[in-house]
Amino acid sequence: MDEFKVIEIKKSIFEGNDRKAEELREDLKKRGVFLMNLMSSPGSGKTTTVMRTIEALKDDFRIGVMEADIDSDVDAKTVSTSGAKVIQLHTGGMCHLDATMTEQGLTSLGTEDLDFVVLENIGNLICTADFDTGSAMNTMILSVPEGDDKPLKYPNMFAMVDVLIINKMDAAEFFDFDLEAVKERVFKLNPDIKVFPVSAKTGEGISEWTMYLKNEVKNWKEI
Amino acid sequence: MHELGIVMNIAGTVLDVMKEQNLTTVQKIVLQVGELSSVIPSYLHECYPAAVDGTELADTVLEIEVIPGNARCKECGEVYNLLKQKRICPSCGVDNWDLVSGKEFNLKEIAAC
Numbered sequence: 264m265d266e267f268k269v270i271e272i273k274k275s276i277f278e279g280n281d282r283k284a285e286e287l288r289e290d291l292k293k294r295g296v297f298l299m300n301l302m303s304s305p306g307s308g309k310t311t312t313v314m315r316t317i318e319a320l321k322d323d324f325r326i327g328v329m330e331a332d333i334d335s336d337v338d339a340k341t342v343s344t345s346g347a348k349v350i351q352l353h354t355g356g357m358c359h360l361d362a363t364m365t366e367q368g369l370t371s372l373g374t375e376d377l378d379f380v381v382l383e384n385i386g387n388l389i390c391t392a393d394f395d396t397g398s399a400m401n402t403m404i405l406s407v408p409e410g411d412d413k414p415l416k417y418p419n420m421f422a423m424v425d426v427l428i429i430n431k432m433d434a435a436e437f438f439d440f441d442l443e444a445v446k447e448r449v450f451k452l453n454p455d456i457k458v459f460p461v462s463a464k465t466g467e468g469i470s471e472w473t474m475y476l477k478n479e480v481k482n483w484k485e486i
Numbered sequence: 487m488h489e490l491g492i493v494m495n496i497a498g499t500v501l502d503v504m505k506e507q508n509l510t511t512v513q514k515i516v517l518q519v520g521e522l523s524s525v526i527p528s529y530l531h532e533c534y535p536a537a538v539d540g541t542e543l544a545d546t547v548l549e550i551e552v553i554p555g556n557a558r559c560k561e562c563g564e565v566y567n568l569l570k571q572k573r574i575c576p577s578c579g580v581d582n583w584d585l586v587s588g589k590e591f592n593l594k595e596i597a598a599c
Contacts, residue, residue, distance in 0.1 A: 267511075267513045267597040267598060267599050268598070268599060269595050269596070269597050270597075271594070271595045272499075272503060272593045272595055272596060273592060273594060274499065274592060274593045275592050275593075276499070276517070276591045276592065276593055277591060279495055279498070279499060280495070357490075357491055389524055390524040392524075393523075393524050
């Protein structure tokens with residue numbers, strides 16, 4: 264039997280996913296599909312925010328939603344009432360989506376007739392930050408009851424997203440939530456981040472967010 | 487728990503290398519995992535057998551080197567371990583640093599023939 268020799272490889276394991284994500288992003292760009300990866304803790308109001316967003320943009324774009332969940336179709340059922348095209352991605356025990364799973368999801372959703380797709384990632388602020396899904400925009404929702412110190416606890420997530428939506432602003436006074444303190448902490452981690460304080464329940468702040476998003480989708484499709 | 491998906495990726499990469507370099511048997515796979523990466527070495531070890539079951543890698547040994555999460559203080563230049571010191575520089579007491587190491591997650595080498 265031959266002797267074993269040591270072969271140096273020195274390859275980042277995330278590299279495979281990064282490459283796959285880049286390919287997917289290019290492909291979506293060519294086809295004029297804007298993919299938004301939406302991340303948050305469980306219970307931050309992701310689905311309600313998605314509903315509001317669809318309502319505001321449904322006359323401008325053809326919208327699709329991929330609901331990633333460990334095991335249920337509660338959210339997908341809710342979102343399907345908005346008129347958007349919806350599929351449920353069951354991830355089993357997985358706590359994040361990677362580029363390959365996202366691509367499989369897009370294939371089963373069918374993107375030929377879509378301009379804008381929301382990927383509702385799994386409710387988790389830790390490893391979803393490490394895996395590029397191939398999206399054009401990474402957005403996270405922080406909700407007021409989670410506290411204004413969350414950027415200190417999960418710095419990776421706040422450092423990698425393009426947009427931060429601060430939801431449940433209607434409850435700010437009950438939770439001692441300091442919006443300025445959050446902004447200061449977030450800008451220290453990520454100077455280019457866009458911050459939108461909203462209440463998906465009352466609709467406050469939603470038009471600022473959706474106007475920004477509308478422009479981003481248009482730019483993606485045109486340039 | 488995301489280690490299983492990750493380990494499947496690693497196995498895929500190793501199988502590619504085997505093909506590229508015409509290797510027939512892999513005896514050992516060595517990974518480098520940073521203390522600050524979102525991967526837990528003991529979980530990798532646990533799900534490794536399931537990931538390689540039935541593949542050419544079924545009998546390989548998985549070895550993991552842990553890389554410390556170190557930072558260099560921007561004030562005084564001291565290099566220290568972020569986790570042990572709770573991010574605060576032990577020499578000047580300031581929490582202002584550049585990361586030196588600890589986010590790695592690499593396939594370092596394999597022993598094969």
